[in-house]
Amino acid sequence: MTDHDIQLLSVGIAAGMDFMLLVQMFFGILDDRNDRKVLRAAEAKLEAAKKRAAA
Numbered sequence: 106m107t108d109h110d111i112q113l114l115s116v117g118i119a120a121g122m123d124f125m126l127l128v129q130m131f132f133g134i135l136d137d138r139n140d141r142k143v144l145r146a147a148e149a150k151l152e153a154a155k156k157r158a159a160a
Contacts, residue, residue, distance in 0.1 A: 106114075
């Protein structure tokens with residue numbers, strides 16, 4: 106392997122790692138949004154159950 110091949114390989118690996126980190130961050134944000142949506146729905150059900158129990 107020449108120095109140029111090694112440099113291309115290193116750049117390719119670095120770009121691939123950066124891309125995978127970006128994908129993980131993106132799906133992590135989406136997962137957090139879904140978690141918050143589920144939490145809001147559960148809190149609404151809990152409040153409704155509390156109101157029914159108090160009535």
